[in-house]
Amino acid sequence: MAHFANLDENNIVTQVIVVDNKDITDPHTGQEDEILGIAFCKKLLGGKWVQTSYNGNIRKRYAGIGYSYNAGLDAFVPPKPHNSWVLNNETADWESPVGPAPELTEEEVTAGARYQWDEENTQWELVRSEEHTSELQSRVDISYAVFCLKK
Numbered sequence: 001m002a003h004f005a006n007l008d009e010n011n012i013v014t015q016v017i018v019v020d021n022k023d024i025t026d027p028h029t030g031q032e033d034e035i036l037g038i039a040f041c042k043k044l045l046g047g048k049w050v051q052t053s054y055n056g057n058i059r060k061r062y063a064g065i066g067y068s069y070n071a072g073l074d075a076f077v078p079p080k081p082h083n084s085w086v087l088n089n090e091t092a093d094w095e096s097p098v099g100p101a102p103e104l105t106e107e108e109v110t111a112g113a114r115y116q117w118d119e120e121n122t123q124w125e126l127v128r129s130e131e132h133t134s135e136l137q138s139r140v141d142i143s144y145a146v147f148c149l150k151k
Contacts, residue, residue: 002032004041005063005076007048013067013076016052017041052076060092082119097122 002024006015024037034051041049052063060075061067067076075092085094101115101124112129 001054002037003052003054003062004037004049005052005067005069006041006045007050007069011069011071013063013065013069016063016065017045082117084119084122096124098124 002019002021004017004019005013006017008014019037019040021032023040024032024034026033026036037051038049041047050059050063050069052059054062056062059069060073061078063069063076064078066079068079069075070077070092073089073092077087077092078094080087080094082094082096084097086097087093088095096117101117104113104115108126113126114129115124116127118125
């Protein structure tokens with residue numbers, strides 16, 4: 001099966017469809033041909049189509065709804081996560097202006113901490129997971145209740 005992404009006038013992915021390999025195979029060579037797939041999609045639905053790969057073999061990654069197709073990079077690019085981030089032209093990934101988030105220590109991982117981007121100060125900020133904090137508080141409450149019952 002082949003996958004094709006429909007692009008709007010701004011090269012934003014609006015739809016991804018699956019096309020049977022027989023519909024993109026050249027009868028003379030037996031080889032799959034993207035041009036045949038594009039023609040099939042246009043005939044079926046109209047619009048502008050580009051092939052994408054479910055396993056990321058072409059165009060850097062699978063095209064998701066809302067991703068853009070960058071023809072210069074021949075890549076599908078995810079939406080920009082923050083205004084300050086810049087596009088890496090080799091990987092077609094967005095990167096923070098200060099690089100990746102710092103590595104978490106074992107203690108931070110155990111505590112459920114993570115880094116999130118602080119756009120206002122253009123830096124990574126260490127935050128605790130509220131879910132993990134609630135879980136720990138629940139365990140403390142349960143332990144205290146069990147202790148009181150045993151007394």
